Amino acid sequence: MLTISNSVSVADWEIDISQIRAQGAGGQNVNKVASAVHLRFDIQRSTLPPVYKERLMALSDQRISKEGVVIIKAQSYRTLELNKEDALNRLQALIKSVAKQPKTRRPTKPTKGSQRRRVDHKTRKGKIKSLRGKVPVG
Template identity: 90%
Template sequence: MLTISNSVTIADWEIDISQIRAQGSGGQNVNKVASAVHLRFDIQSSTLPPIYKERLMALSDQRISKEGVVIIKAQSYRTLELNKEDALARLKALIQSAGKQQKMRRPTKPTKGSQRRRVDHKTRKGKTKSLRGKVSIS
């Protein structure tokens, strides 16, 4: 079982992890490639809450196909167990990123009020700066 958050968990039967064997004659990285793992997770048939499914499908990620299947390849470690853990951690991070609500972006154009305040501040600052060091005789 993979726990994403307090309310979201994924059962083991929903995640398909297969070991990929190296093809070809080998070389220096035979052990590394021989322990490669492909993790397959179907978003649509999973028990995730609907909001997670919608956000995952809306993500622009190469690992998510149009049909809603997540495929994660892990082969950076020499042992199969470490590669499985790495693939599960990446799936968890992907689902967690979909669970977070996107922050509202600041409007690209400043408001009229903020523009006015900025100009007022600049001119006031410029006036005091130009009068610095000058003595007024009255």
């Protein structure tokens, strides 16, 4: 079970993790290649909310195919368990990135109140600047 947020999680049966061994692996990195992992996650068949599915499909990420399958390759670590954990963390981060609500833009036109406050502040600041260096007569 991969928990995305309090209300959203991905079941184990939805994630297919397979161990990959590259052909002709040799030399120093033989252990690293032997523990490589490919994680496969089908967006359309998953139990994610429809909003998350739409946002995932709309992402321009090279890990997501046109059919809606996410393939994450992990081979940074020498042990299989660490590579599996790394792949799961990357999938979790990908889904969390679409879970965030997109920010709403502020209106392009400032309100009358904000315009008035800005002008008042600028004029007050201008008056203070103009009095600098002058000795008040009193």
